[in-house]
Amino acid sequence: MQSFTEENYLKTIYNLASKQQGEVSTNALAEMTATKAASVTDMLRKLADKQLIHYKKYQGVRLTEEGERLALQIIRRHRLWEVFLVQKLGFGWDEVHEMAEELEHIRSEELVVRLDTFLGHPQFDPHGDPIPTPTGQMPEMGYRKLSDAVAGEAVCLRAVMEHSTEFLQHLNHSGLTLGSIVTVSEINAFDKSVLVQIGNDRTVFVSHEVAKNLLVS
Amino acid sequence: MQSFTEENYLKTIYNLASKQQGEVSTNALAEMTATKAASVTDMLRKLADKQLIHYKKYQGVRLTEEGERLALQIIRRHRLWEVFLVQKLGFGWDEVHEMAEELEHIRSEELVVRLDTFLGHPQFDPHGDPIPTPTGQMPEMGYRKLSDAVAGEAVCLRAVMEHSTEFLQHLNHSGLTLGSIVTVSEINAFDKSVLVQIGNDRTVFVSHEVAKNLLVS
DNA sequence: ATAAAAATTTAGGCAAGCCTAAATTTTTAG
DNA sequence: CTAAAAATTTAGGCTTGCCTAAATTTTTAT
CATH class of the missing domain: 1.10.10.10 (Winged helix-like DNA-binding domain superfamily/Winged helix DNA-binding domain)
Incomplete structure (x- = not known):
């Protein structure tokens, strides 16, 4: 233990x-x-x-193999609790990281099994990260960074690589939510910032720093 | 803190x-x-x-007053989590004590508020214990012990004073559940054990040791 | 009332996880 | 290639919360 x-x-x-x-x-x-x-x-x-x-x-x-097995077990718990906090308790995706850091350490295999069932066996956490399987496999998503997209491309926002409250609130403010289709309308050659159109609605500015932390497919 | x-x-x-x-x-x-x-x-x-x-x-x-305030806060969290584990995740009342011992320490005021709402503001935990109010009042129930009932009395089983898995499984086995009406049909003068009839169904033997840990009204 | 028993506290230590400062190894720049 | 810089490790210490053994206080039994 x-x-x-x-x-x-x-x-x-x-x-x-x-x-x-x-x-x-x-x-x-x-x-x-x-x-x-x-x-x-x-x-x-x-x-x-x-x-x-x-x-x-x-x-x-x-x-080691054993170390990775344990790590994936903890990450699985963390992500399931995040789903619980957002979907069942109504927290924002920017509020749950700290609580999940604590909840992930609750020691009960049965608890994780029942929580997973209660949540309907979710595949992704609120940040779009895949939830490791009960047997310790991390699904490989093959997403790219928004910062690697080219002008004119339309992509779907799938996950965020940074979980800080500040970053997520910034996305809320910009109107960037997981699942939205965004079209890259312009890439600034100097600072690599991008302009993206969200669906058919507004166009927002995304700095390179932010774009590097957005995963798309 | x-x-x-x-x-x-x-x-x-x-x-x-x-x-x-x-x-x-x-x-x-x-x-x-x-x-x-x-x-x-x-x-x-x-x-x-x-x-x-x-x-x-x-x-x-x-x-001290402050110490009691904190204690009641922790007990409130413990009991709310127990309700969650039993009502939402489907655990038995004999399985939840250990997990609640860990969950009660999660540090977030907001979490407790939302959990309480999610559970529908329960008044009692699965063992029949009252849940302290958000402001730190412990409801006074005025229950008596089953061991203090007299022969012929009909009482309602309200709470258990012992939370061990063994004790609760023993109750499961006897068919004693919270909310049942039991009638004291006989008190053994020597060992103070009692025979009680559960509703209009079977009559079961209850040792003094057990009866001391059952609260009724 | 007092001696034995029980309860409690003190003294001194240990393991986990953290720290700072100093020593060592690796990397980088010129 | 080598000296300075950066990264890492070692040495020695601290705090928390636990322990055992010994000392002290309170309670109990005669």
Whole structure:
């Protein structure tokens, strides 16, 4: 059985690894867990002892098969709770991250099974992220970033890669919601910002920084 | 802000105090929290420093007004989650205690408000215990113990004072459910066990140990 | 009333997770 | 290629909440 803290490290390693090539660095983990690098090193030694990560000093870290299984279990719980908070309790998608961070650690296999059934076996969380299967498979969606679309393309907004309240409220404000069809009408050659038309309605400005965090298909 | 552990002590002090006269003892707390008396003493000093309890060495402990307010907040959360687990997820009343022990510590005022609304503002948890109001009042029910009923009396089963899986499964087995009307047909003078008829159906044997933990009106 | 028993507290320690400062290794820039 | 910069690890410490053993206080039984 892992501690609350160990679970958070596993989840964070998975999330960082899925956004990059190769091993996850100590510093990246320190930033994500809001701790210092020295603390991360302590924990990595511990997780390596438990065979949950592959770790060589100074060389970064990668989950073992068992570590990945556990990480996906935690991510599954996190995403199911987010669906609950939004669909059943009526929270906004910008309000649920912190609560789900706590709920994901509730220790009961049966609870997850029943919650999943209660929610109707959802495939995606409110941010468009796929929910890992009970057996620990992460569905591969093959989305692209909006920032990689070319002028004239019409794409469907599928997911967001950033879950902060500020970012999501900014999207609310722009009228960008998951499932909308947006057409890229213009790409600024200098700052790579884009103008997109939402459906047949208004056209909004999207900075490159934001477009990089929007997944489309 | 209190730690997970501090919250558990406050809740436990409240629960013990409500079942007895006067101050709560160190030993009683040690038993309930599954720790040793020395550990309890440490925590009592800490809670006293925070003005959450009245504490004089060797003299037991009692919640301050603020301590009671916090305790009732935690108990409210615990009982609302129990309702959720039973009514929405379909767990048995004998399965939910452990999970609610964890869920009660989720830190979000808004979550409690929305959960309460989602559940339809329930008055009682699955064990028949009243749910404290949002403002921190514990409804006074004035129930008696079944063990205090006299022969011939017909009473309604309202609540259980023991939440262990074993106890509740024993009740399931006996067919004793909350809301049933039971008639005391016989009281054994030697061991104080009682025979009760459930509605107009079967008559079951109830030991004094069990009858002491059943609240009726 | 007092000695034994029970309850409680104090003293000193341990593990988990965090920290800072210093040492080490790796990476980068010139 | 090498020196400086950056990243990482080690060393030593802190806090929380727990423990055991010993000391103290309260309660109980004679």
